[in-house]
Amino acid sequence: MKISLNVLLAGALLLGCNKSKNDESKDGSDKKLLIGATMLSMQNEFIVNVADEMEAKAKELNVELITVDAERSALKQVEQVESFIAQGVDAIIMNPCEVEASSPAVKLAMDAKIPIINVNSETSAKPTAFVGSDDTESARIAMKYIAEKLGGKGNILMMHGFMGQAAQLKRDNGAKEILKANPGLKLFAEQTGEWDRAKAMSLTENWIQSYGNQINAIFAQNDEMGMGAVKALEAAGLKNKVLVVSVDAIPDALQAVKKGSLDATVFQNAKEQGSKAIETAVKAAKKEAFDKEVLIPFQLVTKENVGEFLK
Structure with missing residues (x-):
């Protein structure tokens, strides 16, 4: 009888220890913040760079980050945000697929009282905060460089990004603003290459077949497309006659600028966008003070200064 009493006492002690440990882990102070992020497309190198930096910053701040790929579908993106809300995340970061079609996701998060931060691209619905760069400015920088190199005269082709996305709309506006100020520059043709x-x-x-030697410059709204244009021009033996300028300064593009095959790119800071998006989301989730708009400047990259941007 005595032995069984000791066994019972030991069991009770063990239970007590386990209980206090469980209670401790349930304590809110121990809880990691959970952030859900939905990205436009993980097939796009610049977006992958932003996502990588978000991951690194989340790790540094001891935050749990779930990143999903919207695969360029605004509908899928809205569903992903719904899923984050159902999971009870503390904040959402969205890299919008489209200005209008991704907007319902912002409304859903706001209605659920979950802070939502748009990174790199915008929606017409106003989120909790925006972290990115002024896309209009990137196109102004690129087109000014083209105007200067061509002496204000020449035939331009413009390659658009994914139609309806904020970057496409704003880069279109910025480029056309400079074209308007330089009547000697003619916009020969414009079409989407869907950032691809x-x-x-x-x-x-196709453009080479249609216009051949009449082409003086191509403005591609991102580097992925700029690199595609360079490849086609090189194959046709026209690269030395046609200026190509694009936006983002992804590693491939920087190497091409160094080599001289891409004439210029406009540096968009993926690292800053990614880290600031996480920092803003964490502050918003903790109800700390944060900037409602974080704008990171663009910079022109040419052969002269490319060394500063190469790792």
Whole structure:
């Protein structure tokens, strides 16, 4: 009888220890913040760079981050945000697929009282905060460089990004603003390459067949498309006659600028966008003070200063 009493006492002690440990782990002070992030497309190198930096910053701040790929579908993106809300995340970061079609996701998060931060691209619905750069400015910088190099005269082709996305709309506006100020520059043709290298290469091949030696410059709204244009021009033996300028300064593009095959790119800071998005989301989730708009400047990259941007 005595032995069984000791056994019972030991069991009770063990239970007590376990209980206090469980209670401790349930304590809110121990809880990691959970952030859900939905990205436009993980097939896009610049977006991957932003996502990588978000991951690194989340780790540094001891935050749990769930990143999903919207695969360029605004509908899928809205569903992903719904899923984050159902999971009870503390904040959401969205890299919007489209200005209008991704907007319902912002409303859903706001209605659920979950802070939502738009990174790199915008929606018409106003989120908790925006972290990115002024896309209009990137196109102004690129087109001013083209105008200067061509002496204000020449035939330009413009390659658009994914139609309806904020970057596409704003880069279109910025480029056309400079074209308007330089009447000697003619916009020969414009079409979407959907931010995609292979599609841009194919589009450039078509343009070469249609316009050939009349082309003086191509402005591609991102580097993926700029690299596709360069490849097609090189294959046709026209690269030395046609200026190509694009936006983002992804590693491939920086190497091409160094080599001289891409004339210029406009540096968009993926690292800053990614880290600031996480920092803003964490502050908003903790109800600390945060900036409602974080704008990171663009910089022109040419052969002269490319060394500063190469790792």
